[in-house]
Amino acid sequence: MESLLSIAVGVLFASGIYMMLRRNLIKFIFGFILMGNGINLLIFTVGRLTKGNPPLVPEDAYTMEGAVITNFANPLPQALILTAIVIGFGFVAFSLVLLYRTYTVENTLDTDKLQEDVLPEVIV
């Protein structure tokens, strides 16, 4: 199961980075979403996969002296992923609005064209 998820993480990262390197900035956002999902899956995988057990530590199973019990699910990665998903959603929403705003001003979202020099601003 771990190796399958690792491959999925790799594919998500690769496609995300490929999309991020495109010239169109909207595709960059899609790439970011893909990579974000890859990272969430990564955190989930490194947090020890357990099948069919609730995240409850049996009362008599855990001692401070270091007896480690592994047959319960690890709830922490899920809490982390939930936080990361919410934050990622906020970022995507903000970036889309920003890109839309930029598009209405510049009439393009092509990174090469956005590089052209800006006219000097009137200050103060």
Add this chain to the structure above:
Amino acid sequence: MNPLLTKWLVLLPILIPFVSGSFLLLFRRQVTENSQNLQRQRNIGIFTGVLQLIAALLLFQQVLTHGILNVQSGNWPVPFGISFVADGLGSLMVLIVAAMALAVNVFGLSDITESRQNFSFQAIYLFLIAALSGAFLTGDLFNLYVWFEILLISSFVLLSLGNERMQLRGAVNYVLINLVASSLFLAATGLLYGHTGTLNMADIAVRLSEVPTGITNVLAILFLVAFGMKAALFPLFFWLPPAYPAPPVAISAIFAGLLTKVGVYALIRVFTMFFVYDIEFTHTILLWLSGLTIIVGVLSAIVQDDIRKIISFHLIAQVGYMIAGLAFYTDLGLRATIFYFIEDIVVMTNLFLLAGLIARYGGSFKLSQLGNLYRDRPYLAILFALSAFSLGGIPPLSGFWAKLMIIQASFDKGQLLFTLILLFGAFVTLFSMARIWREAFLKKTDEAYEHYAQQPELFDGTASSRRNLYTPVIALTALTLVISFFPQPFYRFSANVSAELLEPSRYINHMFSEANTKSPFADKYAEDTKSDKTKESNETKEGDSE
């Protein structure tokens, strides 16, 4: 000391701006309706700044007398739950944040236009300050990530508030690169969690010693890239020059003073607590990156025409100097880094504010269009000269002491080539500052004079706006002068912090002390089980007797 008081003191620098910001956001609709409410909102913003400064001072004083303080959220014992820790470096940074935030907010009263203030500028500014304080006080890696994100989303809004073309372009650069940086940070945190099974910084530091160096090196590079983007290290700084000059100077000033420094702070934390097992590898990379940052930063600065861009490139070069001290990983090097931190944040913030004043009176940010300012504004010229030449490292100004310490540390390390780079950077910085001085202040030009003769309201402004604009600049210049002429207390404090950073065991031992690791319910639990047992034994006795 009263433990309850400690808890509140550690949390107050985060809570004060956060609560106040939320309050302002809630009443935004009513505020936009008339200007009296806008004024009220500004007053609340300034008042919050003062409260924050008092809280930060109290916290700093407590940390000075009692050492490291910490709070566990939800009273969880140490490796569990989120810790907030105020150690020397953290409390120092919170104090600097509070001071700079207040100064810049006062400047912003007259610099940020009303239309921007109407879009709840104050609330978002306060969220930014809360997130900065949170990032400096947290003792949990994932929590650090969350504070970074709050900080980023507030800075995105501040950067694009106003929707000017230049701002939008800068914001696109800044937002997209930061999306990548935070993704990398999150991925690196996930992997670190996978190897250590914990997110508490003290606990990670302990457990990383058992992880093979090959893996820690990979993690170190991931963190270096993620934080290097935020700190604007070479070659990850290309987002900064278009972004920082774009918004109004008050916002640029707070970004320049504090935002890149969060990245530097995170690098210092990570490379003194976590990744110290293969210094040959990690810190050598840091060293050469910092050298290249200095060279590219100062050389790019001398070809710019816009004052804000010149200062932005110097900001990048200064980050190089700070990282150099960290890369030496010696006592003197870290002392220099901390001293540089204190000194540079004040000077950088002040230089951006001064650039705003120059543009206000000279009519432009471009050196080619400026002139006559020494004749017309001699006091402004003196204020600018003090900060600019401190940046250039002229004795006895504060920048000189900082650069002297770094160069001394470099000599101690036997890095002769690197010392030459440091000296070269200082000379070019001085040249660049002299260039601004010559072009903007000494040059005689008719063009510039005509420009502001047409706009008399810029030339003088009202008395209250002059007061708002000059008070923070004078206060920050005074602070620079204090650091310049009385560097001893700052130096001594830097030495304390450096000792703390070189010996993370102090931090770790504090976190794992008896008081922190003991669950507050342990006694109760013990009592319960005891009473259960006695009950059981009673029952068995009763059973026996029957």
